[in-house]
Amino acid sequence: MSSFLVPELLKESVHMKNPGHVKEIIASLHRGRKEKLQVISDFDMTLSRFKCNGRRCPTSYNIIDNSHLVSDACRHQLHELFNTYYPLEKDPKRTIEEKFPLMVEWWTKAHDYLVQQKIPKQQIAQAVKESSAMLRDGYDSFFDGLCSNKIPLFIFSAGIGDVLEEILRQAGVFLPNVTVVSNYMDFDEKGLLMGFKGELIHTFNKNSSVLADMKYFKQQSDRTNILLLGDTLGDLTMADGVPTVDNILKIGFLNDKEEGDTEAYLEAYDIVLEDDDTLDVVNGILHFVNVMN
């Protein structure tokens, strides 16, 4: 069994519907070695931590919401939005089709509030510094291992690109093999927020429809083995733009469990990690594929 070769799969946090299938995919990734591999990952609550010492960590949006960059009144409005729409994003009883327009509503309203605050670009780094955002334990081996082995890492995020880049920069892991597609802020000539660039990315449109072109995935077209990391069912379409997929291993972090989530995640993801604040399993698999030293 693959747990013998990847001992991290024996962790209590690991759940698999079909361990035999996982073993086969991991064996295929191993055969393809690092030359065939690319990693596609969500950011908030996947590469970043969901909880620390029992307290929730912020998403890239929450970092701005909770900062001195917005007024108290605006913070209140943004928190109200979160309290209204986050339960809808998670609701296991609603279909993705039902959730889609609600997410557009959430992101659009939040962007409107943020733009009214005329946030200065220059102060984003300080807001990140003062926040409690953290990357998952083991992030340094993950990022360094991928970079030193020239494995491309595509971060596909419905968060705020400027904020997540800053988190990576401050952690020293915004490395040359990392490409980010996300919601980027647009600033005026004075460096004040005036809008968001490009197509709005939310939880349920993380697919090729929001990629301006397929250049990135075309450039990686020899890399037909994919490691996909996510935390919502919306993250499952992140590899849609990859022209040829020979093998894909989907790892899902189940952070904030609702009734019915375990079954749905086990159907959708090959490996489901519950209550796991680390990248241990991901790093263990990369180690076996000879991507880590």
Ligand SMILES: Nc1ccn([C@@H]2O[C@H](COP(=O)(O)O)[C@@H](O)[C@H]2O)c(=O)n1
């Ligand atoms: N105004 C908002 C909108 C969304 N969120 C949360 O951020 C997550 C960002 O998406 P990732 O693709 O990076 O996971 C999303 O799942 C929402 O829960 C927010 O906090 N505030």
